[in-house]
Amino acid sequence: MVKKQKAKARDALLGMIKEQQDSQGHVSREAMEHLARSFSLPLGEVYGVATFYTFLSTKSQGRHVIRVCQSMPCHLKDSGQVVDWISQELCLEPGQTTPDGRFTLEVTNCIGACDQAPAMLIDDVVYGGLDPQKVAQILRSMD
Amino acid sequence: MSATKAVINGTEIKVKAGTTILEAARQAGFEVPTLCHHPELTPSGNCRMCVVEVEGSPRLVASCHTPLAQGMVIQTHSDKVLAARKAVVELLLTAHTGPCVNDSRASACELHKLAAELEVGPPRFQVQAPRFYPVENDSPYVRRDMSRCILCRRCVRACREVAKKGILSMAYRGFQSKVVFEADDPLNSEQCKDCGVCIEFCPTSALSKPVEEVA
Numbered sequence: 237m238v239k240k241q242k243a244k245a246r247d248a249l250l251g252m253i254k255e256q257q258d259s260q261g262h263v264s265r266e267a268m269e270h271l272a273r274s275f276s277l278p279l280g281e282v283y284g285v286a287t288f289y290t291f292l293s294t295k296s297q298g299r300h301v302i303r304v305c306q307s308m309p310c311h312l313k314d315s316g317q318v319v320d321w322i323s324q325e326l327c328l329e330p331g332q333t334t335p336d337g338r339f340t341l342e343v344t345n346c347i348g349a350c351d352q353a354p355a356m357l358i359d360d361v362v363y364g365g366l367d368p369q370k371v372a373q374i375l376r377s378m379d
Numbered sequence: 380m381s382a383t384k385a386v387i388n389g390t391e392i393k394v395k396a397g398t399t400i401l402e403a404a405r406q407a408g409f410e411v412p413t414l415c416h417h418p419e420l421t422p423s424g425n426c427r428m429c430v431v432e433v434e435g436s437p438r439l440v441a442s443c444h445t446p447l448a449q450g451m452v453i454q455t456h457s458d459k460v461l462a463a464r465k466a467v468v469e470l471l472l473t474a475h476t477g478p479c480v481n482d483s484r485a486s487a488c489e490l491h492k493l494a495a496e497l498e499v500g501p502p503r504f505q506v507q508a509p510r511f512y513p514v515e516n517d518s519p520y521v522r523r524d525m526s527r528c529i530l531c532r533r534c535v536r537a538c539r540e541v542a543k544k545g546i547l548s549m550a551y552r553g554f555q556s557k558v559v560f561e562a563d564d565p566l567n568s569e570q571c572k573d574c575g576v577c578i579e580f581c582p583t584s585a586l587s588k589p590v591e592e593v594a
Binding site for chain 1: 548549560
């Protein structure tokens with residue numbers, strides 16, 4: 237019985253991490269420590285879940301989060317180059333945030349826009365059929 | 380307890396219900412290689428070294444965590460099985476070669492032993508960027524060289540099930556996957572001390588006893 241209750245609690249972990257992400261913009265170490273205590277889990281378990289999903293972040297993020305898809309169709313359409321274009325335009329590497337806090341660049345798994353490969357998400361908007369001009373134009377249009 | 384009857388490599392066997400294919404094969408005298416499996420730990424089935432062919436199954440099954448079912452017909456050393464095992468070793472070695480070969484710490488590496496047993500040569504696969512992590516020598520109890528880790532999770536399970544501490548976990552994803560302590564912090568000697576159980580369970584030289592620095 238005790239075991240059953242514990243298993244149920246573990247199921248709720250992802251949802252609560254997601255709540256943190258939505259309300260705070262990232263999952264801080266303090267939040268993970270708090271969750272670990274309330275679920276009686278080692279911190280590593282919570283950290284493991286929080287770092288598994290690309291839509292969860294353990295570091296604070298910029299105003300806009302760019303997520304470049306790296307799954308197979310996008311990969312075959314050279315999504316690596318898309319990352320390079322953005323890196324050059326904004327002078328940052330995947331996982332980093334611009335010093336002015338405007339953009340965070342991430343790579344992510346399939347975003348369901350395979351027909352528009354190579355594709356990326358900025359916040360919740362999908363941009364597909366990317367080329368260097370298009371990428372530059374999109375980035376400049378952001379506040 | 381009811382018995383389960385099956386055929387392994389043409390030999391009829393009868394074992395206690397609930398016995399895994401691996402245990403049944405070993406009882407019958409067929410040696411199936413394993414890597415992530417350890418008799419003292421919960422089976423994990425992540426390394427695929429112990430795969431066997433089960434008649435009627437569309438794909439190879441991991442024998443360490445598959446219970447033997449009534450009437451199964453199993454091949455533990457068919458060409459298909461051997462090819463799969465070799466590929467598994469090759470894939471693990473791909474991200475795991477280099478200084479290992481001439482390092483005394485690596486002499487007991489189970490992966491290297493399996494590579495020799497299965498006659499696996501240099502891996503055919505190329506990696507753009509091998510996994511590399513600096514050696515962690517912060518703890519007086521465990522030296523961690525995660526570049527050599529093959530992610531078998533034996534240390535994670537041993538820490539939880541044998542040492543009853545459960546302070547090691549898996550984090551990140553895909554190529555970035557790593558065994559971590561807390562939020563990927565250096566091992567602290569308050570939570571990890573006087574134990575070293577994980578070192579005994581590590582099949583590679585990823586975990587070892589710290590060496591005294593020679594002044």
